Amino acid sequence: DAGVIQSPRHEVTEMGQEVTLRCKPISGHNSLFWYRQTMMRGLELLIYFNNNVPIDDSGMPEDRFSAKMPNASFSTLKIQPSEPRDSAVYFCASSLTGELFFGEGSRLTVL
Amino acid sequence: AQKVTQAQTEISVVEKEDVTLDCVYETRDTTYYLFWYKQPPSGELVFLIRRNSFDEQNEISGRYSWNFQKSTSSFNFTITASQVVDSAVYFCAHSPGGYQKVTFGTGTKLQVIP
Numbered sequence: 001d002a003g004v005i006q007s008p009r010h011e012v013t014e015m016g017q018e019v020t021l022r023c024k025p026i027s028g029h030n031s032l033f034w035y036r037q038t039m040m041r042g043l044e045l046l047i048y049f050n051n052n053v054p055i056d057d058s059g060m061p062e063d064r065f066s067a068k069m070p071n072a073s074f075s076t077l078k079i080q081p082s083e084p085r086d087s088a089v090y091f092c093a094s095s096l097t098g099e100l101f102f103g104e105g106s107r108l109t110v111l
Numbered sequence: 112a113q114k115v116t117q118a119q120t121e122i123s124v125v126e127k128e129d130v131t132l133d134c135v136y137e138t139r140d141t142t143y144y145l146f147w148y149k150q151p152p153s154g155e156l157v158f159l160i161r162r163n164s165f166d167e168q169n170e171i172s173g174r175y176s177w178n179f180q181k182s183t184s185s186f187n188f189t190i191t192a193s194q195v196v197d198s199a200v201y202f203c204a205h206s207p208g209g210y211q212k213v214t215f216g217t218g219t220k221l222q223v224i225p
Contacts, residue, residue, distance in 0.1 A: 033213070043202065043215040056212055091156060098144050098206060100213055102156040 002026070006092050006103035014111050018080040021106045024073055025094030033100060034067055034077050035091040043091075049075065082110045113138045113205045115216035123222045124193050132188045132219045134203030140164070145179065145186045146204040146213065156202070162186065164208075193223045 005024040013019055025032050033048040047057040049069045057067070064083070069075040079086055089107050093100035114137040124130045136145065147159040160170065162179050170177045174191045190197055200218045 042217045045212050045214070048212055089154070093156075098208070099146060099158045099161045100148075100156075101158060104155050 004092055004094050004101055004103035006106050008106055010107045012109045013082055015083055016081045019082045019108060021077040021090050023075045023092030023103060026101055029094035029096045031095040032069060032075050033093045036088045038088045084110045086110050113214045115203050115205050115214055117203055117216035117219050119219045121220045123224060126195060126223055126225050127192050129191050130193050132201050134186045134216060136184050136205050138205060140207045142208045144206040144208055147188050148202040149199045151199040195223050195225050198223045
């Protein structure tokens with residue numbers, strides 16, 4: 001069975017550029033989560049969706065961050081404009097019964 | 112708000128030793144879930160176990176065991192006869208139940224020395 005698929009795996013961009021991270025959840029899962037991991041702040045929940053509807057986006061750092069889930073099989077996390085402090089590993093996870101299954105993460109470096 | 116505390120930042124043990132990773136949580140929820148995840152050096156996050164708040168039975172899976180005690184708000188994880196492949200960061204996590212946010216602790220880095 002395919003797990004959670006994230007792309008790109010690595011992204012290096014310059015400050016001010018737009019970054020779009022993509023996630024395909026496990027088929028049949030109805031909840032999707034975006035987390036960010038840094039050494040300083042650990043694992044932070046940015047936003048989560050249930051049945052494609054955003055439930056809690058209180059973890060989104062600021063207006064530069066936005067997330068969408070247009071259908072049950074696809075979600076995006078967009079940063080515009082990006083800043084060096086956004087450098088982190090961004091994980092997408094999906095769930096059906098409470099436990100999270102994570103993708104391999106997207107490592108973002110903003111120069 | 113929920114809070115998960117993993118007081119041990121880093122632990123080093125020699126291979127074949129037993130090791131216990133501590134997790135203490137704070138919650139006002141009457142029902143909730145607790146989890147453990149493993150993050151090996153390769154970086155992926157791997158689900159290990161979920162416990163429901165109404166089920167305090169301890170669980171054993173091979174060399175892994177979990178001790179859940181509501182009275183002390185703890186959900187500790189023991190690895191018996193540790194192996195080098197157990198070297199990873201281990202995260203404890205809490206969820207209010209249902210399809211709600213999962214809050215992670217800061218993680219404990221375990222290094223198993225051959």
